[in-house]
Amino acid sequence: MSAENLEFMTQVWSCSLGGDAPLQLDGWLSDDEISHLSALKLPLTAKRFALGRILAKLGIAQLDGGEPKQIQIVTDSLGKPHVAGDGPAISIAHRDHMVIVAVSRAQSIGVDIETMTGAFDVGQLVPIACNPDEAAWVRAPDGGELERLLRLWTLKEAALKCLGQGLRRDPREIAFLCPLGAEPRLGGDPEDMRFAGLDLGQGWLGALAVRGGAPDFQLHDGAALLAAL
Numbered sequence: 017m018s019a020e021n022l023e024f025m026t027q028v029w030s031c032s033l034g035g036d037a038p039l040q041l042d043g044w045l046s047d048d049e050i051s052h053l054s055a056l057k058l059p060l061t062a063k064r065f066a067l068g069r070i071l072a073k074l075g076i077a078q079l080d081g082g083e084p085k086q087i088q089i090v091t092d093s094l095g096k097p098h099v100a101g102d103g104p105a106i107s108i109a110h111r112d113h114m115v116i117v118a119v120s121r122a123q124s125i126g127v128d129i130e131t132m133t134g135a136f137d138v139g140q141l142v143p144i145a146c147n148p149d150e151a152a153w154v155r156a157p158d159g160g161e162l163e164r165l166l167r168l169w170t171l172k173e174a175a176l177k178c179l180g181q182g183l184r185r186d187p188r189e190i191a192f193l194c195p196l197g198a199e200p201r202l203g204g205d206p207e208d209m210r211f212a213g214l215d216l217g218q219g220w221l222g223a224l225a226v227r228g229g230a231p232d233f234q235l236h237d238g239a240a241l242l243a244a245l
């Protein structure tokens with residue numbers, strides 16, 4: 017594939033927080049990001065937020081060039097992050113010790129991750145997340161309930177981030193067609209979104225939603241990006 021085609025693929029970096037050592041933040045965060053960080057009470061949450069922003073700035077610089085620390089990320093009134101001025105679309109997700117960021121030339125993107133080791137109550141989540149057809153797919157009696165639910169949930173949350181609405185919108189409204197034995201796909205194309213599953217290994221599931229572009233992506237090790245600093 018040519019370098020030109022690669023540039024039009026969404027670039028995704030995943031990274032584990034590593035140990036308890038604090039991140040070196042010198043010059044990485046804007047005043048707004050520092051004030052957001054200081055409001056986060058849990059060290060895990062704070063470190064994830066900071067790592068997400070640093071990785072996103074490094075990823076944006078990979079695509080656009082420039083000095084990563086000079087890149088400004090702003091959030092709109094609903095919380096969706098954007099590059100200040102003219103820049104690529106970005107999306108960030110974290111769960112437990114894992115952070116994932118995506119950067120793309122598409123109009124808008126959304127990413128989400130979940131881990132199969134999380135304490136999920138399938139019975140409680142299905143009615144909140146799924147319409148009746150999706151619920152029947154998740155609950156097919158073959159023992160794969162949790163994985164199917166999380167596949168669907170990551171797709172829906174990626175979609176809601178791509179649309180910039182987050183969970184203000186009822187996730188049941190983003191309706192997927194879920195044939196048994198096949199991957200879910202959006203019913204019709206009312207929102208002009210396309211999707212890809214992210215295979216993150218070791219019980220981690222992820223999804224990418226793309227609006228105004230192809231759902232092709234490249235997955236990278238975020239730790240390598242940080243180590244190159």
Ligand SMILES: CC(C)(COP(=O)(O)OP(=O)(O)OC[C@H]1O[C@@H](n2cnc3c(N)ncnc32)[C@H](O)[C@@H]1OP(=O)(O)O)[C@@H](O)C(=O)NCCC(=O)NCCS
Nearest residue numbers: 065068094095096097108109110111177180181182183184
């Ligand atoms: C967006 C949302 C679905 C994320 O869910 P989550 O599982 O808590 O968190 P994730 O780790 O998957 O994603 C967090 C990232 O989503 C992004 N995000 C937040 N709001 C977003 C929005 N409206 N659109 C797109 N992305 C958004 C942010 O980049 C955030 O990371 P950051 O703060 O480190 O930059 C959720 O926070 C949400 O719906 N927020 C808006 C409504 C709200 O605040 N409701 C209260 C809870 S229902």
